[in-house]
Amino acid sequence: MHPFTLERPRDLSSALAFRAHAGRNDAPAEYIAGGTDMVQLLQEDVRRPERLVSLAGLLDNRIEVGPQGLRMGAAATMAEVAAHPAVVEQFPVISEALLNSASPQVRNQATMGGNLLQRTRCPYFRDVGYAACNKRAPGSGCSAIGGENRWHAVLGTSDNCIAANPSDLAVALVALDAAVEVRGPGGQRTVPLIDFHRLPGDTPHIETVLEPGEVIAAITVPANPAAQRSHYLKVRDRASFEFAVVSAAVALDMDGGRIRQARVALGGVGAKPWRVPRVEVALLGGSLDPTALRRAAALAAEGAQGRGHNDFKIELMQRAIVRAVETAGARA
Amino acid sequence: MDEPATSDGSVLTGSDMTRRELLEVAVVTGGALVGGQLMPGFIPEAAAQAAGARPAPLDLVLRVNGTEHRLTLDPRTTLLDALREHLHLTGSKKGCGLGQCGACTVLMDGKRVKSCLSLAALVEGREITTVEGLAQGDQFHPLQAAFIERDAFQCGYCTSGQIMAGVACINEGHAGSAQEIRDWMSGNLCRCGAYDHIVAAIQDAARATGATRGG
Numbered sequence: 001m002h003p004f005t006l007e008r009p010r011d012l013s014s015a016l017a018f019r020a021h022a023g024r025n026d027a028p029a030e031y032i033a034g035g036t037d038m039v040q041l042l043q044e045d046v047r048r049p050e051r052l053v054s055l056a057g058l059l060d061n062r063i064e065v066g067p068q069g070l071r072m073g074a075a076a077t078m079a080e081v082a083a084h085p086a087v088v089e090q091f092p093v094i095s096e097a098l099l100n101s102a103s104p105q106v107r108n109q110a111t112m113g114g115n116l117l118q119r120t121r122c123p124y125f126r127d128v129g130y131a132a133c134n135k136r137a138p139g140s141g142c143s144a145i146g147g148e149n150r151w152h153a154v155l156g157t158s159d160n161c162i163a164a165n166p167s168d169l170a171v172a173l174v175a176l177d178a179a180v181e182v183r184g185p186g187g188q189r190t191v192p193l194i195d196f197h198r199l200p201g202d203t204p205h206i207e208t209v210l211e212p213g214e215v216i217a218a219i220t221v222p223a224n225p226a227a228q229r230s231h232y233l234k235v236r237d238r239a240s241f242e243f244a245v246v247s248a249a250v251a252l253d254m255d256g257g258r259i260r261q262a263r264v265a266l267g268g269v270g271a272k273p274w275r276v277p278r279v280e281v282a283l284l285g286g287s288l289d290p291t292a293l294r295r296a297a298a299l300a301a302e303g304a305q306g307r308g309h310n311d312f313k314i315e316l317m318q319r320a321i322v323r324a325v326e327t328a329g330a331r332a
Numbered sequence: 333m334d335e336p337a338t339s340d341g342s343v344l345t346g347s348d349m350t351r352r353e354l355l356e357v358a359v360v361t362g363g364a365l366v367g368g369q370l371m372p373g374f375i376p377e378a379a380a381q382a383a384g385a386r387p388a389p390l391d392l393v394l395r396v397n398g399t400e401h402r403l404t405l406d407p408r409t410t411l412l413d414a415l416r417e418h419l420h421l422t423g424s425k426k427g428c429g430l431g432q433c434g435a436c437t438v439l440m441d442g443k444r445v446k447s448c449l450s451l452a453a454l455v456e457g458r459e460i461t462t463v464e465g466l467a468q469g470d471q472f473h474p475l476q477a478a479f480i481e482r483d484a485f486q487c488g489y490c491t492s493g494q495i496m497a498g499v500a501c502i503n504e505g506h507a508g509s510a511q512e513i514r515d516w517m518s519g520n521l522c523r524c525g526a527y528d529h530i531v532a533a534i535q536d537a538a539r540a541t542g543a544t545r546g547g
Contacts, residue, residue, distance in 0.1 A: 054454050
C-alpha cells in the first residue's frame with residue numbers, strides 16, 4: 001500500500017472540508033466508508049491517495065419505508081437493507097439484487113453509498129501491471145479493447161473504455177427511479193441515479209457527477225405499485241459470490257393479464273447501470289406471451305456493440321429480460 | 333528471515349506490506365528475491381516509495397475477545413494484520429488479503445466480516461471475536477467440536493475462517509438445509525475441497541444448538 005494519512009473526523013462537516021473526491025484515481029484525497037472495495041484497490045496499488053478521510057460513524061444508516069417510498073441512509077449496510085422486512089415485502093428486486101451480491105461477510109461491511117461508488121471489475125483496471133487503462137491512467141489506452149473482454153460492457157462504451165459497472169444494487173435502483181441525496185461543502189442536492197454515473201466518452205476516469213467534498217448521504221426510491229411485483233435475475237459463472245455476466249431488474253404493474261407499467265434495467269452489459277425505456281414502452285399493454293416478450297426485449301440491443309469475447313451478451317441480455325419479466329409477472 | 337530495513341532505519345514487517353512491496357524492498361536492500369518476473373519500469377518508482385517516508389502512526393484501542401488493547405499502528409494496517417502481527421492472535425489466517433477467500437473471517441459486533449478488508453484504525457470501539465475467543469475455557473464451541481468429529485478440513489488453513497463464518501451462518505438462521513449453507517458459506521473457499529464435510533459439520537452444530545430456523 002502506498003502511504004497515506006488517515007483522517008478520522010468527528011463530524012460530517014469536518015469530513016467534507018477535506019474535499020476528498022470519490023472515485024477518481026487522480027484525486028489526492030479520497031473518502032472511505034465500509035472499505036471493502038477501497039482496501040482491495042489500496043492493496044493492489046490501483047489507488048494511491050495521499051490522504052484517506054473516514055466517514056465511519058458520520059453518515060445516516062437508517063432504513064425507512066413510508067407512503068413516499070424507501071429511504072436508505074448511505075451508511076446502511078447491504079445486509080441490513082437486504083433483510084429489512086419492508087424492503088423484502090415492498091421492494092423485492094432490491095433485496096434480491098443485494099443477496100446475490102458479494103459474500104455474507106462483505107454484505108455486513110459494505111454500505112449503500114459505497115456500493116454505488118465501487119469501481120469496475122475490469123481486470124486491466126485492477127492490475128497495475130498493465131500500463132494501458134484510461135480509467136486508471138488517463139490517456140494510457142485501453143487494454144480490454146483487443147484484449148480479454150468477455151466480462152466487458154456492450155452498451156454505453158467508447159473507444160477509450162469498455163469497462164462494465166459491477167453493481168447489482170444500482171441496476172435494481174435505476175429501474176425504480178431512485179435518486180441520490182448528495183451532501184457537500186456547499187449544501188445538499190438530489191441527483192437522479194440514472195444521471196449519477198457518467199458514460200466513459202473521452203474521460204473514463206471521471207465516473208460520477210460527484211464534485212470534491214461531496215458524499216452520498218442517502219438513496220431514495222419513490223413509492224411505485226410496480227415495485228412489489230419485481231425481480232432481479234443474475235446470470236453468472238457460478239451460483240454464488242460472483243459478479244454478473246448479465247443481469248436484469250424488472251418491476252411490473254399488472255392489470256389482470258396485461259402489463260400496465262414496466263420497469264426494466266440491465267447489469268453486466270452497461271458502462272453504467274442501464275435502463276431500457278424502449279423495452280418498457282414495448283411491454284406496455286401487452287401480455288406475458290413469450291413471443292411478445294422476446295420482441296420487446298430485442299429493443300434492448302439497440303446500439304449494443306460487442307468487442308469479440310463479449311458478443312454473446314447481446315443475445316443473453318435479451319433472454320434475461322424475458323425470463324425476469326416472466327418471473328416477476330408470475331408473482332402474486 | 334531478517335526483516336527488511338528501510339533507508340530511514342525503521343523496520344517494515346512483511347505482514348504490513350503487500351507481496352509486491354516486499355519484493356520491491358528486497359530489490360532495494362539487496363535481500364533475497366525468490367522467483368517472480370518483475371515488470372520493467374515499475375520497480376524503481378515503487379521501491380523508492382516503499383523505502384521513503386512513512387505516514388504518522390495512529391494510537392488506537394481494539395477490543396478483541398473481551399479485552400482492550402492499546403496499539404500504535406501504521407494507518408495502513410488492516411484489522412487482520414493488527415490481530416496477527418501486533419496482538420499475536422494468529423488463528424485468523426491471511427489467504428488472499430483481498431476479501432476473496434474468507435480465511436480471515438472474524439465477528440465484529442457479532443456479525444461476520446473479512447478482517448483483511450477493514451483498516452484497524454477504523455474499527456475502534458467494535459467488539460471483535462476471533463477463533464481464539466470461541467471456546468469457553470476447555471470447552472470447544474459446538475462447531476469446533478463438529479469440525480473435528482466430521483473431519484471437516486485437510487490442510488486446515490481455511491478452517492478458522494470457515495468456523496467463524498459457520499458460527500455466524502448458524503446464528504443468522506441460514507443453516508436450514510445443505511443448499512442454504514452452501515449459498516451462505518460461499519464467501520469461504522477451501523482449496524482442499526472439504527466442502528461436504530464442512531456443510532455436515534455446520535448441520536450438526538446447528539442441530540446441537542437448535543438453530544435451524546430460516547430457509
